[in-house]
Amino acid sequence: MDLELALRMCEAALRQAAREGASISVAVVDEGGHLVSFQRMAGARLAGPVLAPAKAYTAVAHGMTTADLGRLAAPGGELHGLAGDRFVCFGGGIPLWADYGEGECVVGGVGVSGGTVAQDVSCAEAAASVWRTR
Structure with a gap:
């Protein structure tokens, strides 16, 4: 997981949130669960900076x-x-998988918080789709 890709993933989640009328926080972590990128929209809920990375x-x-x-x-x-x-x-946390020749393994994750559970899932899926099509 590199910073450039993590930032693109966050931007995809934010675009989806804007389409859905939600104000979210989004976090991307590496395979160790360490924060790589985080963004919070204006008006996002207070708990988002805790819940998004935790998801x-x-x-x-x-x-x-x-x-x-x-x-x-x-x-x-x-x-x-x-x-x-x-x-x-x-809902709102999604693992990111990659195949390194020895089978698939988790290489990171995305977490979204601030909307309804359905909105969080939708925004996290938007971010994960950037990973899948990299």
Whole structure:
């Protein structure tokens, strides 16, 4: 994950948010969950700078979207109780995958917070599509 690509991913998420009328924060992290790029729109919610990087980190740490993880972490799910200090288990976080010849591995993640869950997911997908078409 390099800065130029991470910035393009953030811009794609912001464009999608503008189309949907949402004010978001967006974070892109590397394979270790470390922040590479972050942007916050004017008027975005106070929690976004905490939740967006946490969603990206959660997606990397578990190798699945935070929406999928949320279903597993819900009462009765096999990962019930997972959500806590570092893991955010609701939509808006997406892991980024790459194949280096030995199979696919997680190489980063994107997290979005500030809209509805559906808007966060849509904006994160817009950012992830930049990764997929790089």
